[in-house]
Amino acid sequence: MSEVDMAVIKPEMMKSYIWLQTADGSIQQVEQEVAMFCPMICHEVIQKGMGSSKNYAISLPQRVNPAMLSLILDYCRFHQVPGRSNKERKSFDEKFIRMDTKRLCELTSAADSLQLKPLVDLTSRALARIIEGKSPEEIREIFHLPDDLTEEEKLEPLKNTTDDPRIRLLNRLYAKKRKELKERQKLKNIEVEEERVDDRSVDDLLSFINGDNGDSKGIKNSKSKKKNRRRKDQQKNTSANEAIKNHNKEPNGLNQVCCSAEVGQTVRAGVGATSNLHDVEDDIFDNKNELDDGDIDDEIDPALKEKIDREVEDFARRLNSDWPERMQEILSFGHERKPVHFSLNGNDSLRRYANSEQR
């Protein structure tokens, strides 16, 4: 209401107004009973005597812009009326809360800064409902949040539990590999990847088990070398390791419970891409004497490292190899008897599946 309007109103109908100023400088007056519904404004009026005129307008917190103030005042205007039933209030709230997520976030923030608890409650619940049932990526997208957890923090490798440098190295390599595969997934056609999920050469893995690439020998040779080195190096690095241990994020293995499904998807979806572990190897050799990713990394005999790298690469290749013909062989071998053709509501799904195997 402008000052002109106010002059026209009869004195006995005069309401009291509170003057409010938002961060952008604009000032407005609001009916007292509405504004006083906000604890922060109430406090300013009662404790500090502010708000009685334009010159003494209450400066609202920065998070309350004019648009948000308008919404908040609508809320207050409705709820400060004492006679309303719970049903009415609830119905108002349900309609009031319908807005896009961005405004909802702004509103939550603004309501919080004005200490308007019932509105914070209402908006928080609405935000919680938006978050429920979504994946971390979806949530990140909705709220424009950075993806700043490292792969290790998400996967939680075996820190602080084993001193075996080989296992730690394997962990780090696995973590790196997963990150890589994830990045590749973003670039490549996801559907193409998923089709290849089943194409793993079992026979290859078996021949690996039987020691075709002489890894076991390699391990034995370098092990004796490793023993002497390790003892020395461990003493050297213990204090450094302790420092790093504390610096790193604490293990939160429970993350793995939910993100492992993601990881599993990532690894399987990345099948078919022949991973290039050379980059990973270079990282290790370049950073031999540094601490990569702030990770605990004992000095390991480079020859042993090489062996481990090759082991991991082989194993990874086995897991990822795309030998569709081999797998088809294996699959068709198991199909001496065709599945019974009966109609499930006449739908073709079962029949289609059966046909695909006859290729």
Added chain:
Amino acid sequence: MQKKMAYSFPDEVLEQVFSFIQSDKDRNAVSLVCKSWDEIERWCRRKVFIGNCYAVSPRMVIRRFPEVRSIKLKGKPHFADFNLVPDGWGGYVLPWIAEMAGAYPWLEEIRLKRMVVTDESLELIAKSFKNFKVLVLFSCEGFSTDGLAAIAASCKNLRELDLRESEVDDLSGHWLAHFPETCTSLVSLNISCLRSDEVSFSALERLVGRCPNLRSLRLNRAVTLDKIANILRRAPQLVDFGTGYYAAELQPDVFSNLAGAFSSCKELKSLSGFWDVVPAYLPALYSICPRLTSLNLSYATIQSPDLIKLVSHCPRLQRLLVLDYVEDSGLEELASSCKDLQELRVFPSDPFGAEPNVSLTEQGLVAVSLGCPKLRSVLYFCRRMSNAALVTIAQNRPNLTRFRLCIIEPKTPDYLTLEPLDVGFGAIVEHCKDLRRLSLSGLLTDHVFEYIGTYGKKLEMLSVAFAGDSDLGLHHVLSGCESLRKLEIRDCPFGDKALLANAAKLETMRSLWMSSCAVSFGACKLLGQKMPKLNVEVIDETEPPDSRPESCPVDKLYIYRSVAGPRFDMPPFVWTMGEAVRILH
């Protein structure tokens, strides 16, 4: 680009938002969003669920979540229920209690399933947590009534004490008297598993009488029928009641007393217990039957006609657990009377008998599937099944979420066609798109696993016994079932190939159990070596696995993902496959 201003909140606001997000899955998702959310979330996480106590260490949990008030832990694998996990395998809760005693002085709730709990643990709980409120010991063992006495005596604000299906060394019924006279906070008390015939009945009565908020009370067999009325009259607000023995010589005054006591319980919705039932006393329940939503008669040896009469009085029934005495005729009555039925469990009265002792066949289940549109969860023991019946069930009830069929004799074929039951179970997984849990039985080839791998996209738990022809079966499941968390297999011809080819899958699951299969010791070792995030446990009570050639199959294999590394509390008959040369033992 990122509009950071619009979406940033002060921590307290985010905490408030998170306080409305309670499911574990959602909390886990929130913690993976970004660093700041992870940090805020972990400080305001109050409830933690750990599905495998060896997947993470207590210290890790405590470091990550400093303000936990409620914890739920599971120990032994599910097949422990069928005596497949030898005694002493593990699942000890004491290390957890010991760590939490120092770290979580305000802990309020502990819920355990299939864990070994000692009196020492119970005493430690009683001593350490000043505001302790809820203790649930589901299928636990290792403790006695002395431990319970400590809990009763010390926990001033105890709300729930639930010992369902646990094995308790029942030394004396006197432990109940340890609840101080000042204890009035009980909401739930379940002592149905206590075996002894002694119970301090007067202590029980007084306890029940002074707890006005008591909603759930499950007595044990020691409480005789004539005592029930007294208890009920002191707790007419009960919602859930488990009787003791429900047998006595029929006496009119006892009967009318009992009927009167039941009818005064206006809130009673759930009944259980009923050991040794005398059918003549069943009508005492009729006044509350119209309100009943849950009825557990799995110990009640009452025959079909009496069951039919009882069930016909319960039109609101949502959950029924019953012995196969119910027979097809009883299930047909259920199908016509109980349109709200959601869960049905039919247990065998004589599982080891050679011949069927009751007329319960696949027809009963088909009738229920046809008549009960809300049926979601089934556990059914029977002696014969057909593909046609399974297809019918699948078509009638695509809303099934749990389907556990146990045909008592292994490898039983379709009794009509003598074919395997592949097609029938295939129909179940194809039609029931939200199926989360499935147990197979009967004669099954690799084909059933093809169907499961193709259609079982939401399947989380699968139990398999005496099924399949080759590794292909296991491969189908591991490569196809995207949501699989728990897989338990016994007596199937699954070997190394499928397991090794799908090694990465195992890290996405909680656990895999394989016993009496064909997985070689060499493969176990390889798996343990190559997959540092898995604990590969070989269990063999007869001799160490390395006393035989590597190609020999292991007796029992339990693989589970873990960030805590190999455990150190293993008994002599468990070996963890670990580093290249050394096997941890």
